[in-house]
Amino acid sequence: MTVQVVIKPNTYFDSVSLMSLSTKANQVEGVEQAIIAMGTEMNKGVIRNVGLMTPEVEEAKNSDLMIVVKAATDELCENAFVSINELLTKKNTNTGKSEVKYSTISSAAQSIPEANLAVISVNGAYAAREAKKALENDLHVMLFSDNVSIEEEIELKKFAHEKGLLMMGPDCGTAILGNIGLAFANAVRKGEIGIVGASGTGSQEISVRIHDFGGGITQLIGTGGRDLSEEVGGIMMLDGIKALDEDEATKVIVLVSKPPAPSVEEKILAQISQCKKPVVVWFIGGDEEKITKAGGHFAKMSKEAALKAVLLAGADESKINKRALNIPLIEEVRAKLKPEQKYIRGLFCGGTLCDEAMYAAMEKFDNVYSNIQKNADYLLEDNNVSKEHTFIDFGDDEFTKGKPHPMIDPSTRIERFKQEAKDPSVGVIVMDFVLGFGSHEDPVGVMLPAIIEAKQLAEQEGRHLEILGYVLGTDLDYQNFDEQVEKLIAAGVTHASSSQNAGLLAREFVVKGE
Amino acid sequence: MRYAISGDSDFIQKIKASEFSGYVHSIFNRTVNIQSLENGELYTVACQEIDNGPNTLVIQVERFNTINLSVNDQVYTENNFLHIANKLTIAVDKAALWESILPEYPQKVEILNRNSTKMRDYIDHYGIGGGMKKSNHPTTPFEIELSRLLEERTGLLLTELFNNRHSEAIEKASKLIGLGPGLTPSGDDFLVGLFTILNLPKSPTHPLKDFCLEVVKLAKPLTNEISYMAMQKASIGKVRESIISLIHSILYGTEEDLILSLNKVLKIGSSSGTDIALGILAGLEANKIAGGKV
The missing domain is CATH 3.40.50.261 (Succinyl-CoA synthetase domains)
Known part of the structure; x- marks a missing residue:
């Protein structure tokens, strides 16, 4: 692991911009942790406590902006700084559009x-x-x-x-x-x-x-x-x-x-x-x-x-291309999974997409838990801990209190994904990536580092981790639908062509003994 | 030329008397800070959507990023005009005068009791996490450690304060200064809220206002100048209009007044508004213990 630091002397950004920069910097590919904060003694103390202290940080002054990046290699750190600098420049030059405001x-x-x-x-x-x-x-x-x-x-x-x-x-x-x-x-x-x-x-x-x-x-x-x-x-x-x-x-x-x-x-x-x-x-x-x-x-x-x-x-x-279910793929994935890899973990930004996949699973399994289950017996006791087949709607109230919707800020789902990917009983993780107005500008991109890391970890442990992704979007959406899908496939994710197919494939992948 | 809409009466008097000069310290989309050559304090020129505040002049402008201002631009005054280099001239003759005056602590505390409870619930639900309010899902070790330290140090400060151990409380407060990633660190914002309440006239904790002055004496080397200025003003009971309005609503307002004014404060900065509001609640708790009233 490498830690690199850039100190920007006498640099002030408003708090909203700093928080937004910090969130985006932590989503830059290859970054394990990024900290963007003013160089006060107390903040330096926190950095020391988390083991990222460097001589440059020691020297920072109250009015300096500290950017600390931890990544696997020097090259990844440098790439991250390039991305962070682009974000900083964008913040500085963004003049915004003047709009008429009415008070009532x-x-x-x-x-x-x-x-x-x-x-x-x-x-x-x-x-x-x-x-x-x-x-x-x-x-x-x-x-x-x-x-x-x-x-x-x-x-x-x-x-x-x-x-x-x-x-x-x-x-x-x-x-x-x-x-x-x-x-x-x-x-x-x-x-x-x-x-x-x-x-x-x-x-x-x-x-x-x-x-x-x-x-x-x-x-x-x-x-x-x-x-x-x-x-x-x-x-x-x-x-x-x-x-x-x-x-x-x-x-x-x-x-x-x-x-x-x-x-x-x-x-x-x-x-x-x-x-x-x-x-x-x-x-x-x-x-x-x-x-x-x-x-x-x-x-x-x-x-x-x-x-x-x-x-x-x-x-x-x-x-019409009806986007038929890829039946041979089901056998292929089943063959890769070990007997103990029997559970689905659905991590969704969209509530109905979560529901659709969950209903598909409930047709074949009884033990389907969720934070949005209608049947109280299968409501998760702790939404932060999965149980058997689990489907989480991250847009539900508990996850959005004081935080933007996951379609805008997917950070909570990213952390949960990392947690699920380590569970040896998991056969498939299914996720949605919602494009369109209002949604994140690169929903697949922010998830990729975690996906790549999880795949590598599973491989080291000698198990196949099946990740199934569905990109909800059109060729007219501003995020570039094809590029989003290509990124998923390049990272070894199976791409489902609809919400319906995502639900059915996830279910079928973990059916044993058919 | 732009017209000032309103402003801190002392600041406007200085401009009118041509007794103000300085240079641009920092520039944001909605505010420009000027360092005074006369007293070293920061003064703010703010766009029309910003509320009044100590050392602040609110002018008729939507955003500053369309005006080509630079850090270190010279600032000077001439009769009723404030000039920033040759780029911006502001006329103050028609500006409404504003002064930061905190309301008195009430004799009857039923409204205060009700509103404090309501405010805490509202912050639990709508406050922004990541600072004094714990984030539901901290994502990096830095955030987790920061949250732990803020919680631990706030707890220690309040314990000392509630037990009247002032010198210990000053030391604990100093450990909060500069703690947090924002422009105004969360620890500083919390203290701004706390200081505001300790300065309320006729409050049981009013005698503790010297505590605020003692803390601020330690603050300058521990945080940046912008945040220091907010704390220094709060230590003598001078705070933004939106904070005064919130205090008034807590003490005397209806539930609707409270939510309206609380929302305005919660919108300050990223988590700053929430941090200030939690400082206010801590101050009210101190009053409860000091006076047995709340």
Whole structure:
């Protein structure tokens, strides 16, 4: 191991920039640890305690910026400094874009009379109040904030319904309106399929698969995760279906959610039966018979839902690459795993992607644990410790308190990955890498050093570590989809071509004795 | 030419009387620090979205990165104008005068009790980890060690303070100065919050304000000049408007006032706002012990 230090005399960066630089520096390829801090005596003491003290650090002054990098070789250290310097320069030269700021929604609405939508992301305590103001100003609302009470949600949705407006959220993280992605969304082709989704990454997955099959999206309307609860009654999903049914550009409607509350399901099925257009329904774990009886097109998994939608919109089936499951690969991987390597560890940024893979596993195994399990018997006692088959949604509240969402800052997942990779009972680690607006600029890249290290460690210990990665994205996403996939493959990761395939492959890899 | 919107009344008086000169010390997107040649203190020219503060002038500008300022640019004053080299001229004649005045500690403490509890819960949920608030998932040995030291040293300081062992408390406080990776280290920010409360007029801990002055005497060689200036001002009860507003809300405000003002403080720096807020809560705890009131 090598430790190298650069001291930048009399250099001040604001704290937010320093923290962001420090996070990014720790994700530079080959870096085991990077520290960026002011050269105070106390900080030098901490560096001494963690064994990274050098004569240069000893000499640093209070007003100096210390950059300390520990990596395997001198060359890796130097590469890291080049990357860190680029980040520092970027921070110094980033002039930002000047935007008009309005202090209230009403003043914004008055100044931009043509606006018809407000995207609101404020503290939950004030979110409902701001959403109400937007609705009063005749604006549709996408409410990204969570921690809004269910009573407030019901009041807002009823008010919006009466005014003929969309009230997307609270806790609505994904929408595509007029081909513009809002919050977390992918760049997809404009087309003839409309989506109403109560789950963010589930809706992203459907939109991406539709794009991959050659179709396109008219609108993707998010409802917020609680919309289909008994209390809220599916107000937004019902309004969303109605809006898409009346939209001339939309030929097919897709619904995405976990199973609704029974009374809400009845209302939705009743509305489906009234629709002029075909409706594909992907309710994870949903009831095929009921949906079919109502005239809906049932889909058990995400890829199936997207394919049905594209075909119903008139695509030529013979021209579609359906991304069939790689069956020979399953036998190949099974043969590499030792008998004791029998568990799946799913580490996900997207909640619905986690759910889909978990449901696939639950079809063959009983012992499937998670932090988002519906069955309380299989909820993890400690979310930081895996048990048998474990699926973690890192976007869940416990992991995001005071931290950005893992689709923006994947550092927590990286650490957990390192932990799982050392477990000799693990057969496969499955992960998602979500591209698109709002997501990390290089989600695969930040994970690569940990993946390479884990693969090497497993090899030294004489075991095969199967890592399965799914890149949720399109060729239009700014992160460069092909490059992300190539990076994974080059690191020895098996690439799954859809969320559905990722879930099925992970499950099949660890089935023993078939 | 730009107009100043508001500013520290002493700073504005110095400009009006042409009694201020110095040079640019450091430049950020939203603030420029100037070192005074008269008293060596740092003064800040801040963009319009920044709140008032000690030694601070808030001016009509969105960002400073579009103005070609450089470190060491000369700063001088002339009648009602502050000039930075020949690059920026600021007129102060229409600026609103602001002064840092802390509210008095209340006689009845029901609101304070309720708001302290609410504030702690809110910070548990929304505060930024990595400084005084433990990160849920520290990722490097440096972060883990830093977190351990902050926790250990804060605990030792408060134990000494609560037991009225002042000279020991001063020594323990000095071990927090400069501890933390940000521009204003977490230990410094915590002390800013603590000093603010110890300076509240009529509070049970008001006699402890000399403790703040003693700690600051040790601080200069232990931290950078920007952070030192914030601590030095806090030690005499001079803090930013957003912190005063938060203190007022804790002592006298509704829950909505509290959350609004707390959010503004939590947005300071990276974890700085959370570190300051936790210092404030520690100060209120000291009052509880000193006066049996909170």
